[in-house]
Amino acid sequence: MTPNDAPRPRITIPRVEIPSAARRQWREAIRERLQRDPGQREAWLALGSMERALGNLEAAAQAYAACGPDHPLAAYMHDLLVGAPRPESTLGSELRTPPFIYLEDFLSETTVAEIHSAFERQREAFHPHEVTSGGGVTGRLDDYRRSFGTRGDDETRELILTPVRAALAEQRIPERLGVSFDAGDIEIELSSHLDHGMFVPHRDAVPAVPTRRLTFVYYFHRLPKRYQGGDILFYDDHGPRQLWIRSCFTRLTPKHNSILFFPSDRVHEVTPVSCSSDDVFDGRTTIRGCFHDGWMSPAQPA
Template sequence: MSVFQKLAPYRIIRGFLGEELVEQLLAYVQDSQDGFEPTRVGSGENARMDPEIRTSVVLPRLGPLKKALISRFDAVSDWAMEDMKLSPLSVKLQEVELVAHGDGAFYSRHIDTQMQNPDSSRLRVLTAVYYFHASPKRFSGGELRLHSFLLPEHGGHYQDIEPERDMLLLFPSWAPHEVRPISCPSGAFADHRFAINCWYHATGA
């Protein structure tokens, strides 16, 4: 199988933060509901809303939980880079955002590495997504679909990864992926698919 037909590596860590932090996060998003804004695609001056590509809402702040969360996200990147054979590139956590997907929300196939940015020190190398929806889960769909470079009709492959409560998923930022459409019949904000996106930038080899 050619490199273009293969999936990028990925890693899953279950029980990543523990129930206490999950409940604190759910309380935080519920309290902060008014601060969520529509997500955008592109970056810098190209950033724009595009409901054909991405529909969800984002909160750019982690609030009082920021310190506890950042230290946990910081602590996994060296292991993840090494285990996925992405080292010796060093990375540093540089961007964090909290995203909610409600009924009908999705994010079509994309990569997270932003190519229009010429400064390679700001390059997204590693993506981590932490899932923390309410229990019992009241949405379906919303799988993270990890793609090979080639589409299935050209011999490519994909793998659907189910978001589980308190699970961290890590993969290279340049791997094509998508969020499959969510069905959340209640429409209640508390029942949305909640995730924290983390992007680690290259700091050198």
């Protein structure tokens, strides 16, 4: 099935958000304020928040650093954005910003070429994705998730899992992200987002699949890049119920041959993709994996 065969959206999920243009205007106003009085910590915090929501992670880290190392939230955010996440317990508040580890140039050129070949070999297996609701019902919701994919075959699994396992051990990724899990299932999914492709804010660990602990997403695409969009947003949350905050997030624009690790229970989103081609390999192609704490029951969807 091609994207043109997909049924039109059946439901509408409201999207209330602050336009990037408004954020840029606020950022300039904060910068002007800091030029007059650079000692305002709250302004530096606000600038850091604006920069990370716009995807300017280096500038955001610099803004948080300006608050000084004795500010718990600023110190946590700075370390997170420079690739050295610290335990969330150091925050000293109920506000939580999802930790993540992002690595560029993850695979050798030879392995990237092998993954391209593996995707091509499984072209006919790609189908519209389904989602699983909190009540365990699985089906298509085109205004919730719009993408194509398939489970990876054994060769593809080994191509990606061998370097992923090495990274987990060598870089102590579970410990740095505050995630722990025993040996269990590992899901692998090949995915492509084409024109209007997206995935609204969600958690990978849901009541229907509670054993997911650590998610990774490997990003690669044809060169030159043939799509736009497809950023990933990590939403802050607050309080014991982990209520996520629509206006506070960190934006990442993943590069070709990069990988992202994050806890499966944190709210994240894939922003809409623009792509003029119907070829699944011209879109935002990824390999997503989830490490489980133990083994899924036969009733659990993969």
